[in-house]
Amino acid sequence: MERKYPSSHFSLLNHTQLERVLAWRNKPHIRQNMHQQDTIRLQQHLAWFENLTNDPTRVFFVMEQNERPIGVLNFTLKSENPLTLEWGCYLGEDDVWPGSGLLLEIAALEFAFTQTNAERLYAEVLSFNTSVLKLHKLFNYTPLEDGDIISRSGISHTVKRFEYTRIQWLTSKDELLARLPKQIAQAAHNISFENEIEFFKRDAPSPTAKRDNEQDD
Amino acid sequence: MTDLRDTILDSMRQVALISDCTLVDNIDDDTVLLQSGLDSLGFAMLVAQLEEEFNVDPFSEMELAVYPRTLGEFVSAYQSALQPSE
Numbered sequence: 001m002e003r004k005y006p007s008s009h010f011s012l013l014n015h016t017q018l019e020r021v022l023a024w025r026n027k028p029h030i031r032q033n034m035h036q037q038d039t040i041r042l043q044q045h046l047a048w049f050e051n052l053t054n055d056p057t058r059v060f061f062v063m064e065q066n067e068r069p070i071g072v073l074n075f076t077l078k079s080e081n082p083l084t085l086e087w088g089c090y091l092g093e094d095d096v097w098p099g100s101g102l103l104l105e106i107a108a109l110e111f112a113f114t115q116t117n118a119e120r121l122y123a124e125v126l127s128f129n130t131s132v133l134k135l136h137k138l139f140n141y142t143p144l145e146d147g148d149i150i151s152r153s154g155i156s157h158t159v160k161r162f163e164y165t166r167i168q169w170l171t172s173k174d175e176l177l178a179r180l181p182k183q184i185a186q187a188a189h190n191i192s193f194e195n196e197i198e199f200f201k202r203d204a205p206s207p208t209a210k211r212d213n214e215q216d217d
Numbered sequence: 218m219t220d221l222r223d224t225i226l227d228s229m230r231q232v233a234l235i236s237d238c239t240l241v242d243n244i245d246d247d248t249v250l251l252q253s254g255l256d257s258l259g260f261a262m263l264v265a266q267l268e269e270e271f272n273v274d275p276f277s278e279m280e281l282a283v284y285p286r287t288l289g290e291f292v293s294a295y296q297s298a299l300q301p302s303e
Contacts, residue, residue, distance in 0.1 A: 097276055102261055134258060
């Protein structure tokens with residue numbers, strides 16, 4: 001029987017998806033994994049989007065599974081030397097292809113190291129978020145020194161910090177995908193990103209360098 | 218249907234053990250999969266294990282408009298995939 005693995009297309013967040021993403025972001029199980037866990041109001045969300053669209057150091061994708069929006073994947077410039085991107089993600093919908101979280105993990109690495117000039121990918125995870133900690137371990141992220149300790153309802157949690165390098169992904173991607181359940185490796189072939197995104201694109205000046213030059217003129 | 222559900226639940230327990238997940242108590246047909254205690258890796262492993270058991274992966278062999286949200290919908294997907302074609 002012919003296999004039909006889902007497509008995973010990552011398109012830039014636009015106005016038409018703002019309310020959907022706000023509803024996802026305010027879901028309790030998503031808020032609990034965020035540094036900022038307050039409920040976000042529409043006006044705050046609109047202001048955040050306005051800042052996002054004018055900020056060349058951030059990019060925010062909506063993950064479309066078989067053309068249906070199901071989650072987000074975002075990147076922020078963390079440092080320019082070496083070029084390091086910080087990433088985050090979440091699934092907003094419940095009825096998704098089993099293993100979609102793994103596809104987000106793969107997509108983050110694939111975007112950072114095949115679509116941009118990034119040398120390193122950086123991630124922070126709250127210590128109680130064991131499912132993501134396990135994924136980072138499975139993908140062989142390098143643990144860094146722990147970050148801040150935050151308090152939630154009187155309980156302390158550590159910000160766990162991780163890093164992944166370009167060479168690591170380019171040399172171990174095939175081996176890593178082969179270790180995953182086979183349907184995940186197959187579905188990973190169907191990951192694609194919106195074209196024409198000028199976000200630290202390979203062989204192009206960095207957006208911040210361009211912005212700095214413009215300011216000098 | 219009950220046998221199928223029991224087989225799937227047994228597999229969930231096995232995968233939870235292997236993948237260091239803790240399933241919630243009292244899982245029933247209305248349990249939302251993403252809140253069952255099994256994580257994304259666990260569900261991927263479960264689907265792979267069930268493919269070995271039943272020789273079918275309904276999520277990669279059927280044109281599904283949406284994927285299952287609850288355990289009941291998950292079991293139904295396998296039930297449909299395992300029905301002999303007319």
